[in-house]
Amino acid sequence: MNRAITLLMIVLIVQVIAAVTLTQSQQHFDTFEANQPLLSATISDADTLRISVADEDTEAAQTEFVLNKNNGSWQIANRDGFPADNAQVQRLIEKLIHLKKSWPVATSAAAAKRFKTDAGNYQKKIVLARGEQTLATLYIGTSPGFKKVHARVEGDSNIYAIEFSTYEASNKANRWLDRSQLTINRDEISQVELPTFTLKRVSDEDENALTISDLKENESIESAQLEQLQQLLSQLAKINFTDVIGKKIANVAVGEPAFGYTVHLKSGQQIRYDFFSISGKKDYQLITSADDYLFTVDAGTVEKLQQSSRDTFISTKIAPVTATNVEQPDTGQTSALMAPENSADIPPSDADSDAGLERQTTKPGNP
Structure with missing residues (x-):
């Protein structure tokens, strides 16, 4: 009997603990509203955009890629202020503005490290600022599926799976040049x-x-x-x-x-x-x-x-070959087609001499 009562007490305690845990979790997620903007709309006023990548071995940030807005145009600080593709930069900012919160996939610090959205262990970090004021910092981590990444906003423990491709936030300067x-x-x-x-x-x-x-x-x-x-x-x-x-x-x-x-x-x-x-x-x-x-x-x-x-x-174009534009080779002999100026200058041949002799010895009427 005492044993049964003890078991019932244990079950009751477990139920109470579970109820308290669920209540606390519910209270935590009650503050969350899905489909709300992930980042503040103030990022549209940004005049500085920094993108960095954490080294997988040392977990230390590599050289930042920095874009600065000057007189309404974006420039690449890593290339001595060479003009950036303004349309491309604006597309990224618009993409970030329209990111929506989904139901959090995790909230713990351990999960942030596992999904690589931790401040010291991330795949990419995007910082938007205006002057000296940081407007938003977004950590991009592992990918749970096609065109999706785990993401966390600095100051928020919630980790979301958002629609985003890491190539849209390249940290390579030559990807942003104004071609x-x-x-x-x-x-x-x-x-x-x-x-x-x-x-x-x-x-x-x-x-x-x-x-x-x-x-x-x-x-x-x-x-x-x-x-x-x-x-x-x-x-x-x-x-x-x-x-x-x-x-x-x-x-x-x-x-x-x-x-x-x-x-x-x-x-x-x-x-x-x-x-x-x-x-x-x-x-x-x-x-x-x-x-x-x-x-x-x-x-x-x-x-x-x-x-x-x-x-x-x-x-x-090659000119057609005609008798008038072909130069005759000089052979040193007179062409047979050309008549001599004075035929008397040509000595008679043997045949011509015989024919003339015959004409002289033959009289009319002789056979």
């Missing part, structure tokens, strides 16, 4: 001077009206060659660079350029492009008079431009 920085409007080009030929504009109304200058009468540009020429112009007007090294004043390339060309604009401005081959590196370094930065360009791009020659884009 249009070396783009020229083809309508504004009046002339391009290449090493072996020059392109000149023949019409102000057509962007494709740049053609090879000084074409000879027997030279022309066929349709297939014209298409190749337009492709070349597209490459010359928009250089696809791979990265920015920094200000060219501090990182100037040395030696003679391996290739170069000059673009003349209708405004009178001339832009010079010089490509330098760097020993031990595949890429070329580019210096242009239109920009203060030193660029790197893929070797394939430069070599393709180097291979462009005048003969690639023109066809030569």
Whole structure:
């Protein structure tokens, strides 16, 4: 009897403990509301965005990637203030603004380390600030599924599974470059001077009206060659660079350029492009008079431009062969087709002499 009472008491105590635990948990989650913004809307006012990655071995933050907003435009601090792709930065900020809370997957400090959303152990950390004021800090961790990551906001123990891809917050500077920085409007080009030929504009109304200058009468540009020429112009007007090294004043390339060309604009401005081959590196370094930065360009791009020659884009017409334009070889003999000026100057042959003798000895009427 006493044993049964003891067992009942134990069961009752367990139920009470479970009830208290559930009540506390319920009170904790009662403060949580799903589908609420994960971050404060004030991040739209950010003028600084920092992205860092924690090293898996040392758990120490690597060099931060930093974007600063200056006069309404985003710049890459890690590239001496080179212009960033404003649309790309804005897309990331809009993405962060529209992130929603889901039901927390965990809340403990141990879980934060396990899901790599801890302040000392994370896969990525995104910090948005305005001036000296930090607006939000978001820790991005492991992925529970396709296009989802575990995330935690600094100051909140809740860990959420949110829809986000880590590539959207790349910490590599060359992923954020404004690729249009070396783009020229083809309508504004009046002339391009290449090493072996020059392109000149023949019409102000057509962007494709740049053609090879000084074409000879027997030279022309066929349709297939014209298409190749337009492709070349597209490459010359928009250089696809791979990265920015920094200000060219501090990182100037040395030696003679391996290739170069000059673009003349209708405004009178001339832009010079010089490509330098760097020993031990595949890429070329580019210096242009239109920009203060030193660029790197893929070797394939430069070599393709180097291979462009005048003969690639023109066809030569061969004049038809006629008797009037063929020079006769000088053999020292008179052509049989040409009659002599005085036939008396030609001595008679033996056959002609015999025929004349016969005419003289034969009388009319003789057989």
